[in-house]
Structure formats: C-alpha cells, structure tokens
Amino acid sequence: MTPASHSSHHHRHLTRLLLRFLVYLLALFLVCMGLWVNDNFGEPSLEQVLYHLQFGMEGLVDTDAQLIHSFIQQALLLPLLLALLVVGFEFVSGYYLSRTLHHPAGWAHSQARRALKVSYWVISHRAPVYVLMSALAYFCVQFSMLAYLHSQFGRDYFSEHYLDPRKVTITARQPLNLVLIYVESLENSYRDPALFGSNLLASLDALNGLRFERFRQAPGTGWTIAGITATQCAVPLKSVSLYNGNDQGHNIKSFLPNAVCLGDILHDFGYRNVYMGGDALSFSGKGRFFLDHHYSEVYGREELKQGRSKADMNFWGLYDDDLFVYARARLQALQREGKPFNLTLTTIDTHGPDGHFSRHCQQRGVTDFPGIVRCTADQVASFVQFMQRKGYLANTRVVILGDHLAMSNPVYKQLDSLQQRTIYNQFIGLPSAQKLREQVLHFDMLPSILEFIGFNVEGGRLGLGYSAIKAPKDVDMPLPEATIFEEMDKDLLNESDTYLQLWKPSVH
Known part of the structure; x- marks a missing residue:
C-alpha cells in the first residue's frame, strides 16, 4: 500500500x-x-x-x-x-x-x-x-x-364546536369581585386516605364551597399556562398555532390576540385585573398572556423579589408563603379602592419533580412531598379564612383550581395507581348556586366563573365551554354531550383554521 x-x-x-x-x-x-x-x-x-x-x-x-x-x-x-x-x-x-x-x-x-x-x-x-x-x-x-x-389530518373538532364569545350576550346581574387561585398540580387524589394515610386537602375541604368531583383534563390543558389559557379563554393551547406560512420560524408577538378571555370580559365591565405569581413572567409566555388580555397589573418573580437573595427563593422564584403576604396586602388595597376587581394568583411550591420547602412549611416540620401538599393547602385555606375574617366574602367570591393534574413528583406512582384522576376545584361564596353536573373540563370554567360571580351568559356557552353553574332564577342551560371528553381526546388538537385565526394579529 x-x-x-x-x-x-x-x-x-x-x-x-x-x-x-x-x-x-x-x-x-x-x-x-x-x-x-x-x-x-x-x-x-x-x-x-x-x-x-x-x-x-x-x-x-x-x-x-x-x-x-x-x-x-x-x-x-x-x-x-x-x-x-x-x-x-x-x-x-x-x-x-x-x-x-x-x-x-x-x-x-x-x-x-x-x-x-x-x-x-x-x-x-x-x-x-x-x-x-x-x-x-x-x-x-x-x-x-x-x-x-x-x-395533522383528522377532523377539525375545534371549528365545529367553538362559539366566539363576541357572539354571546353577557350581562351583569349582580357582579361581585373575584379571587382566582391556581394551585400548582393540585388534584383530588391527594384527598385519598388510602394513598396518603389522611386527606392532605382537609383544610380546603373544610371551607365548604361548591365542588365538581369530576374535573377532567382534556387535551391541550395539561401544563400551567395551558390550564390558565383553557380556563380563562375556553380554548386549548396548541403549539401548531404559533407558526404559519410566512411566519414560519418567527414567534407570534401577542398571545391569542383574537381570543376573548376572562380578563377581556371583566375589563369591559369595569374590573381591574391583577395577576401575582412567584415565578418569572417570561417563562412559557405567562406574562404576555395576562398583559394581552387586559390585566393591568402583572407581578412575577422579578417584580416581587424586592432584594431577596437566591437563598430566599426556590429555583422558580418566590415561595408560596411570601406570595400570600403580597397577595393579602394587594387584596386589602383593592378592597379599599371600592372598585370591582379580579385578583388572580398562581402557587408554585407543589411543582415537581421534588416540590419546594418554604420557610413557613419548614417551621411546621414538613420534610416530605405530601407535607408540602398539605402545607400548601393550609396556606390557601388560611388566605380564604383571612378574607372571611375581614368580611370580604360579602362582596367577593373565591375560585380555587388545580391548574392541571400532577406530573412527575415523589408520589407520582401512588397518584398514577388510581383508575381516574381529577383536578381539585372549589367555588366559595354563593350558597344558592346550583350545580348542573359533576363532570367539567377546563373550558367550562370561563362561563361557570362568570355565572358564579354574578353575570348572565346567554345560552351558558363560551368558546368550548358549557357553564356548570346557574343561579336559581336562571333559565335552563344546555348540557354538553355525554361523549364530549372522548371526542375531544380524539380530535381536539387536530389542525384548525378557526383556531389559527385566534393567533393572527388582531384586526379589532
């Protein structure tokens, strides 16, 4: 060679x-x-x-x-x-x-x-x-x-079933303030003594609000910003909406600009929308969502940390105990102003894969993930009890929602052993409200929350949602088909021109 x-x-x-x-x-x-x-x-x-x-x-x-x-x-x-x-x-x-x-x-x-x-x-x-x-x-x-x-090729379920809120008449009956609390990954499984030895959410249950026992997770709702979008806009969150034609490769600069969401509706009725959460607003476009849908005050990690060192925060941002300190102060200020408001909060301590031990929970002796869940539930319940002591529930209603089912965490195998898992929810402040059914989806929360805080939604439908609540004097509302979850599970995330239009720059 x-x-x-x-x-x-x-x-x-x-x-x-x-x-x-x-x-x-x-x-x-x-x-x-x-x-x-x-x-x-x-x-x-x-x-x-x-x-x-x-x-x-x-x-x-x-x-x-x-x-x-x-x-x-x-x-x-x-x-x-x-x-x-x-x-x-x-x-x-x-x-x-x-x-x-x-x-x-x-x-x-x-x-x-x-x-x-x-x-x-x-x-x-x-x-x-x-x-x-x-x-x-x-x-x-x-x-x-x-x-x-x-x-990419299946039936366009979304176009067939989406009802544009602009086409629905919404009227104010006796509108009250709203406090909307999204608790990270909170599901009903944590109430099962067979799994955890006791009901970890007992303090929340003791608030005796209205609950839907079968709050199921439909496609496009299974992570935090998706759960928020689905409950406030009655639409799923789909990645395919972000790129189209000549926009391929360039991020959309606004978040669902042609969707009508909870903040938009309340703003039109004179509400002040305020969001507070411990993590960064930049993550997953959360801050952009709230700002683009008429939240006039939006506070995240950078806005709330106020000189805190990294040692005083978890990897995402503020611990929940610090968040609720700020939330109490902002709630009191909003009450003093005397104008209608919506205060939306998102917690973080129960986030997987390990959870986060706040100073408050550590002082209570919490050493494991079930303890974090119980401690978080107690802090949310304490916040509602604070409102009760202040007399705020006379003019304010509270909605507590898990944003989605739990993902990977130290007790995930126990959760996954259940045949059907459902998301925790509770509506506090209206003893006379009537539940129309037990099964609800994220999309149902938009019309349900509006009905709950004193609005009439014509026909009880908005977006993909069907109201699950009505006041005693309301007319009968339509019920979703019995197979709605199964149909959505099969076809909801299919390609849809109607859905894509919601992401295109607003022409309004």
Whole structure:
C-alpha cells in the first residue's frame, strides 16, 4: 500500500468512526432526553414539548437553574459519554475480531467462524442503524407521535364546536369581585386516605364551597399556562398555532390576540385585573398572556423579589408563603379602592419533580412531598379564612383550581395507581348556586366563573365551554354531550383554521 493510499484509507476510517459516533450520539440523546422529560414532567404530549420549544423557552434558562443543570448532565453530557464509550468498545472489539478472522488457527470450526463473521459485520456496519431505529421508536412512543400525526389530518373538532364569545350576550346581574387561585398540580387524589394515610386537602375541604368531583383534563390543558389559557379563554393551547406560512420560524408577538378571555370580559365591565405569581413572567409566555388580555397589573418573580437573595427563593422564584403576604396586602388595597376587581394568583411550591420547602412549611416540620401538599393547602385555606375574617366574602367570591393534574413528583406512582384522576376545584361564596353536573373540563370554567360571580351568559356557552353553574332564577342551560371528553381526546388538537385565526394579529 502506497503512502497516499494508506493516508486515504486512514481518512476514510476516521470519517466512518466520526459518523458512527454522531449516529450513536443522536440516538442516545433521544433516549436520554425522553428519560429526562419523564423524570421531570411525567409524560407530556408532543404539543407541550413543541410549545415550550417554540414559544416558552425564553424564560427557562433563568427560571429554574436546577432544571437546566439536570438537563445538561442527563440529556447532553451523559449521551456524549455513552457515545464515546460505545464507539471505543466497538473499536476495540472490531480490532480484536478482525485480527482473529485473519489468524483463524484457533477457529477451526466452521460454525464458530461464521458466527464470528456475523458479529464482525454487525459491529462494523449495522449497529448504529439498529440503535438509532430503536431510539426513534422509543421517542415516538414517549411523545405520542402517532397522535400528533393524526392531529395533522383528522377532523377539525375545534371549528365545529367553538362559539366566539363576541357572539354571546353577557350581562351583569349582580357582579361581585373575584379571587382566582391556581394551585400548582393540585388534584383530588391527594384527598385519598388510602394513598396518603389522611386527606392532605382537609383544610380546603373544610371551607365548604361548591365542588365538581369530576374535573377532567382534556387535551391541550395539561401544563400551567395551558390550564390558565383553557380556563380563562375556553380554548386549548396548541403549539401548531404559533407558526404559519410566512411566519414560519418567527414567534407570534401577542398571545391569542383574537381570543376573548376572562380578563377581556371583566375589563369591559369595569374590573381591574391583577395577576401575582412567584415565578418569572417570561417563562412559557405567562406574562404576555395576562398583559394581552387586559390585566393591568402583572407581578412575577422579578417584580416581587424586592432584594431577596437566591437563598430566599426556590429555583422558580418566590415561595408560596411570601406570595400570600403580597397577595393579602394587594387584596386589602383593592378592597379599599371600592372598585370591582379580579385578583388572580398562581402557587408554585407543589411543582415537581421534588416540590419546594418554604420557610413557613419548614417551621411546621414538613420534610416530605405530601407535607408540602398539605402545607400548601393550609396556606390557601388560611388566605380564604383571612378574607372571611375581614368580611370580604360579602362582596367577593373565591375560585380555587388545580391548574392541571400532577406530573412527575415523589408520589407520582401512588397518584398514577388510581383508575381516574381529577383536578381539585372549589367555588366559595354563593350558597344558592346550583350545580348542573359533576363532570367539567377546563373550558367550562370561563362561563361557570362568570355565572358564579354574578353575570348572565346567554345560552351558558363560551368558546368550548358549557357553564356548570346557574343561579336559581336562571333559565335552563344546555348540557354538553355525554361523549364530549372522548371526542375531544380524539380530535381536539387536530389542525384548525378557526383556531389559527385566534393567533393572527388582531384586526379589532
């Protein structure tokens, strides 16, 4: 072999080695990425993953440092290390098998030689392909790729069923103030003594409000901003809405500008909308949502931390005990102003994968995740009791909602053992309200909340939602079809021109 041919052969060998390394790296990244997502978020849909990749990642880096560190370690460095180890093992094994095949003295048996040749051929040619195919299959199963493909070609359920709130007459009966509290990942499973030895939400139940026992999680509602959007706008959150035609690759600059949501409706009736939450407003577009839908005051981590050091906050932002201190003060100021208001809060301490131990909960001796859940429930109940002592419930109604079902957390296996899991909810302040049914979805909350705080919604429908509450003097309201959840589960996230119009720049 000439020096030139030897150099060319060496170059080809290195190129093949690099290509094999890159294929292994891609395959292992897909697997490790899926495992990381599962560990931190449970089993999210591809819609949720795409949403955060396309719209909400701007706030992730500075929102949860621990999450970023675990991603770097588990989804980037681990695949890199494993790919190096696999290629190194292949190189050594291939070298050994090649030498043995060229010196067959010890391999006189023909079947042994054939097996050795097959092993050498697999290692030298097909192994990366097989590994990548297996990784792609795992990734498709993990993120429900078949369901996503179905959504590109299936029936346009949304267009068939969406009722534009602009076409509905909403009138003020005896409108009262609203305090709307989204409790992170709060579900009814935590009330089950068989799972946790006692009802972790007993303090909330003791408030004796109106509850819907079957608050189910429809598609496009299963993470915080999706749950907020669905309950306030009666529409799901879908990643496919963010890109279209010439806008491909550029983020939409406003959040559902053509949707009519709770804040918009209340603003039109003279309400002051205020949002307070402990995490960063930039994460998942939450701040943009509230600002674009007539919340005149929007407070997140940066607005509320007021000189706090990192040691005084969790990885997301303020602990819930600090949030409720600010919420009490703002609520008192709003009451003094004497004008109608909506105060919306979101908690964070029960967020997976581990939860967050506030100073208040630590002082109570909380050492595990069920303790965080109980402590959070007690703090929400204490906030409502504060309102009762102040006499605020005379002119204010309270709605407590889990934003979605719990994702990965230390007790997720216990939660997942239940045949059907439902989201916690409670409506406080109207003893005479009538429940129309037990099963509700996120979309039903928009008309239900309006009815609850003293408005009449003509026909009881807004967006995809059907009111589940009516005052005694209201006319009968339509009920959703018995199969509504199953139909939504199958077709709600399908491509929809009507849904896409909600994201296009407003022409109003």
